[in-house]
Amino acid sequence: MRAFAELLDRLVLTPQRNAKIRLLTDYFRATPDPDRGYALAAIASTLSLKAVKPALLRELIMERMDEVLFRYSYDYVGDLAETISLVWEPRGEAGAQEHDLSLGTIIHQLQSVGRSEVRGLVRSLLDQMDSSSRFAFLKLITGGLRIGVSARLAKQAVADVGGIEIADVEMLWHGLAPPYTSLFQWLEGKADKPALTTPAVFHPVMLATPVGDKDLENIDPADFAAEWKWDGIRVQLANLGGTRRLYSRSGDDISGVFPDILEAADFEGVMDGELLVGGTSRTNQATRSFSDLQQRLNRKTVSSKMLEDYPAFVRGYDLLFSGGLDIRSDGFLARREKLANLLETTSAAHFDLSPLVPFSTWEELDRLRSDPPDPVIEGIMLKRLDSPYTPGRAKGPWFKWKRNPYNIDAVLMYAQRGHGKRSSYYSDFTFGVWTENDGKDTLVPVGKAYFGFTDAELDVLDRFVRNNTIERFGPVRSVRAEPDVGFVVEVAFEGINRSGRHKSGVAMRFPRISRLRTDKLPREADRLETLITMIDGGQGQS
């Protein structure tokens, strides 16, 4: 347990992706089965444990601690699990420092204990652990480690342990269960590749590379089909051997949140498509925006009202399995024809086919890209007519050609110190635009960005922050931002939504600092009204 607890303690404070992966791979290499598999499950959220309510933990600590002293402690720390892990004084002869319970043992005990014995077990386990292990244990049983590691990152680390591609791990993933012993045995060359018993597993998706500077010069428009790139989320819908599953692009099982889609998927096969909300082309109703789709995402349960107000559907891009037959080695056009035939037979409210965009020259396609017929389109996909469906992001068969981003000029308002490599730089910036408030122009913050600039530009920004600080709040500084003194940056972003959570009422998607506008005065920066017009389907400036 101690090694797992230390891993969590390190991960939560480590900002760099590569450093996180190294911590994980080192742990997986050094830890025996089944502990490492349970750790993987805990991190990738595939471990199911009886949930322990915070109220029970409070009762346990009150058995052995003065209430006032507990309150002082909790007020200071601010997190219940952490407070209890720190104030807990082990009792009895357990000797927490001498022996280290294994993660596997703890999980077996939790899984085998009856409901009425949970209290006693939790108390006894807390008595046998050191403080860091108690923290990890309490986070585990109250649900939610919150260590800033996605399931995908954990899978990447697993792939690195065996020196294989992440696609191979994703492919096996849904056919395996904690503690993933067969997976680790295979990765270490001690056993054969695990055989899958569940048919509706996730098949790693085929991805496109962005169109680069010279890419189009070297390819012939006649070899490619163009398709709109829809602004939803890419999904894989599988119905094989009586099992139906809906996966996100990275292989997360999101079936639970979309019962409407699963119920409508009454065909045999594996489909690749875009998950959207609104009406399909077959019902002749409008496709709705990404922010409407967000209402359906990241929920544990979905109400019938939610199903009615935000109806989901899949816009089909591709077919991987036709019936039980793997057709991924067929060409794109052949697969697409099978997809079109299949979709004919499905529910019109839940499925439609992503239309092709006819074109003859790249110039023509570029014009279409800049002015698409639907606001929920974020660009163009180019697919080689004869391309087989190959997992991963190989350059050549598929390209994505995004619409140009939106741009605004905004004024720097606050800066925060970065992490890791950037810990001595002010590298996280909050910027604002002008709005009228009580008859006076004032700046209102509209977003935060911490990338987009070069290292040389970061030097310029950092110097400005250090020389123009007005106030400090811990690691944050506010900087001079007046009509004639301040720093203007060009901010590029992919989309903009209304937001009740932000003072400005708007929220940007993927904002980044695309240019330093040292040539502009803050008074020349954009106004909030401009951003609000963009929400209502307005175009970006370029």
Next chain:
Amino acid sequence: MKPDALLYPTPKGLFCELGQFYIDPVQPVERALITHGHADHARSGHTHVLATRETLDIMRIRYGEDFCNSEQVAVLGAKLVINGATVSFHPAGHVLGSAQIAVDAQGTRIVVSGDYKRRRDPTCLPFEPVSCDVFITEATFGLPVFHHPDDRHEVAKLLTSLRQFPERAHLVGAYALGKAQRVIALLREAGHEAPIYIHGALAKLCDYYQSEGYDLGDLRPATIAGQDRQAFAGAVVIGPPSAFADKWARRFPDPVSIFASGWMMVRQRAKQRGVELPMIISDHCDWPELTRTILEISPSQVWVTHGREEALVRWCELQGIAARPLHLVGYDDEGE
């Protein structure tokens, strides 16, 4: 004599009226008794200073030769009469030269512990319990959440990280007096023999420790002049915590930011400061040390100074020990 007539708080610090002296005054006074060399306890500008030889040396290093008009060395354990009050100095285990000060008059003894800790520290003498009527304790970590782990375990975390990330510089923020030298000494004890690079603010104090016989091994200035920045890859660099937020830190390759402090016990504290590897190493007592010390000394009263007074006072009440907060101002424990 009533204890609160013998010693009481004033805006300048704790005052002994009978002896006409202050203990750790925060403003310049005629006669000051100093527990240890940290800047919030040992200030310059007093007329006469009584402290241990090491504390006087440290004040001289920090403030220059004229840090006071006249100085007097307090020998540990020796009694000294000042205007009818008897004083004696006893090791506090906090940093090199740190002492508790016992003040006796007419059958009443008060011990001012200053800052102290109970666990082993290779760079100073251990705390000695002194029986007394009133024990004045600090409460920097006076909350039941603070259970400082074994130092060796914290040093092992750093050594593990050096092996895991040999291409990155490991920047350890540590208070310039005491903490920095202790971390270095603990690293040496753990078998880390490689050169350790130190910030300029640490140089004189580290030299002083070495001259007092504390072997800190191969210390080098953390400057780039004349060396490749890759020299710092996989090396330990120690400096005051404030330096790491500064441009100074940019000379190091892909630094891991580390902070050696008792505050690192609380994860959110580490997160807020952008610390990647917290080392929970403190020069103060944790909660079990504080409560054990009070039980061991068993004074009839406990006065609690700077820190989280309310929790320690509450604990004393639950134990049936008379206790009250002193509300002294001017002591800063954030740099710990």
